[in-house]
Amino acid sequence: MSNPEKFKFLKESIRNVPDFPKKGIQFKDITTALKIPAVFKSTVNHIAEYYKTKGITKVVAIESRGFIVGGALAAKLEAGFVPVRKKGKLPAETYSRTYSLEYGEDTLEIHKDALEKDDIVLLHDDLLATGGTTVASVDLIKNFQIKNIFINYIVELDFLNGRGLIGNEYDIYSLVHF
Amino acid sequence: MSNPEKFKFLKESIRNVPDFPKKGIQFKDITTALKIPAVFKSTVNHIAEYYKTKGITKVVAIESRGFIVGGALAAKLEAGFVPVRKKGKLPAETYSRTYSLEYGEDTLEIHKDALEKDDIVLLHDDLLATGGTTVASVDLIKNFQIKNIFINYIVELDFLNGRGLIGNEYDIYSLVHF
Numbered sequence: 001m002s003n004p005e006k007f008k009f010l011k012e013s014i015r016n017v018p019d020f021p022k023k024g025i026q027f028k029d030i031t032t033a034l035k036i037p038a039v040f041k042s043t044v045n046h047i048a049e050y051y052k053t054k055g056i057t058k059v060v061a062i063e064s065r066g067f068i069v070g071g072a073l074a075a076k077l078e079a080g081f082v083p084v085r086k087k088g089k090l091p092a093e094t095y096s097r098t099y100s101l102e103y104g105e106d107t108l109e110i111h112k113d114a115l116e117k118d119d120i121v122l123l124h125d126d127l128l129a130t131g132g133t134t135v136a137s138v139d140l141i142k143n144f145q146i147k148n149i150f151i152n153y154i155v156e157l158d159f160l161n162g163r164g165l166i167g168n169e170y171d172i173y174s175l176v177h178f
Numbered sequence: 179m180s181n182p183e184k185f186k187f188l189k190e191s192i193r194n195v196p197d198f199p200k201k202g203i204q205f206k207d208i209t210t211a212l213k214i215p216a217v218f219k220s221t222v223n224h225i226a227e228y229y230k231t232k233g234i235t236k237v238v239a240i241e242s243r244g245f246i247v248g249g250a251l252a253a254k255l256e257a258g259f260v261p262v263r264k265k266g267k268l269p270a271e272t273y274s275r276t277y278s279l280e281y282g283e284d285t286l287e288i289h290k291d292a293l294e295k296d297d298i299v300l301l302h303d304d305l306l307a308t309g310g311t312t313v314a315s316v317d318l319i320k321n322f323q324i325k326n327i328f329i330n331y332i333v334e335l336d337f338l339n340g341r342g343l344i345g346n347e348y349d350i351y352s353l354v355h356f
Contacts, residue, residue, distance in 0.1 A: 034259040072250045
């Protein structure tokens with residue numbers, strides 16, 4: 001768990017948007033944080049600092065908000081970058097995983113040549129909610145029999161208990177909790 | 179224009195996927211380049227080097243492939259990061275711009291509080307094709323009466339003459355040309 005005071009600068013720059021994308025949801029908008037140079041820089045540096053001794057070889061980031069800090073982390077950690085995308089967006093052969101949403105389902109994909117068995121992966125997304133997207137992404141990564149996987153978010157919505165769904169076997173690190 | 183030999187390492191790691199997303203299109207797939215740590219690092223460093231004396235305050239990147247290297251550039255240049263997204267994805271008040279595609283149209287949006295009049299913007303996307311997306315994004319950025327705008331791509335498809343559509347008034351820099 002992170003120290004709440006340490007990331008106060010980040011938490012305070014995140015905007016709450018009521019009723020987005022639908023009524024009753026309090027959307028945590030990170031764009032107000034990312035646009036501030038000092039906040040963007042500190043966020044990336046803090047995450048990179050946490051993982052710099054882990055031997056990360058690939059940052060796997062989830063479309064599309066996960067790409068922003070995911071790209072910055074890959075550069076900082078001198079790792080490769082691998083996207084997990086919605087169905088039909090990746091042009092070559094993919095592994096595919098369908099998972100349930102509140103209404104209906106969604107499918108995520110990863111290129112079959114994206115990872116190798118010696119890789120140590122940092123899976124990054126901007127926000128942990130129910131954990132469904134993460135579990136699907138972890139399942140995609142498991143196809144490659146990689147060495148190890150670490151999971152990182154900027155924001156974690158504690159009351160939705162995404163950690164419960166993901167399980168205890170992974171090292172999960174979030175900067176800010178609501 | 180870039181020196182073709184200088185970015186041979188990058189060009190050679192980009193995969194050509196025939197008939198994606200539809201018959202007759204030769205899709206330039208950068209995922210095979212981004213996943214190689216040394217290629218990702220060099221790509222980001224070369225672009226950042228080119229712009230480091232320009233006083234960039236915000237990197238504006240276009241959803242969603244533009245977010246990957248766009249995020250890395252914002253961190254490297256110590257700038258803020260601002261996303262241009264498809265209609266309905268940004269949660270707060272936006273400027274909106276609809277533009278024509280080969281079939282039908284598309285709409286891009288930017289938050290109304292994303293930029294300020296003193297900003298110097300680096301607009302980044304992964305690829306320049308016909309230039310329609312770039313022109314719509316430049317129009318969005320013009321709402322803010324910022325100081326200056328630079329435009330960068332990883333890949334430019336010369337035969338589609340996107341530069342012709344964008345016009346001569348902007349500094350456009352692409353690493354790799356096809």
